[in-house]
Amino acid sequence: MKQLNSHIVNELDEATLKKQIAVGQTVQKINTLMDVAEGLNTQEWDGVQKLNILIQIENKLIDLIEEL
Numbered sequence: 001m002k003q004l005n006s007h008i009v010n011e012l013d014e015a016t017l018k019k020q021i022a023v024g025q026t027v028q029k030i031n032t033l034m035d036v037a038e039g040l041n042t043q044e045w046d047g048v049q050k051l052n053i054l055i056q057i058e059n060k061l062i063d064l065i066e067e068l
Helices: 001-044 047-067
Strands: none
Touching: 001 047
């Protein structure tokens, strides 16, 4: 019985670890997109082009946040 309990704990730990890695990667993607959005303010972009890029970033951020 002890081996069975140990096996279940190991599986839970592995599942938890995988979930934590996925969350960490999603947060990194969000941070990168936020950095890109901030970078747009320092560069000269055409108004419409800048808005299109910001909308794409916003849509991707929404998808990533829903993943969490």
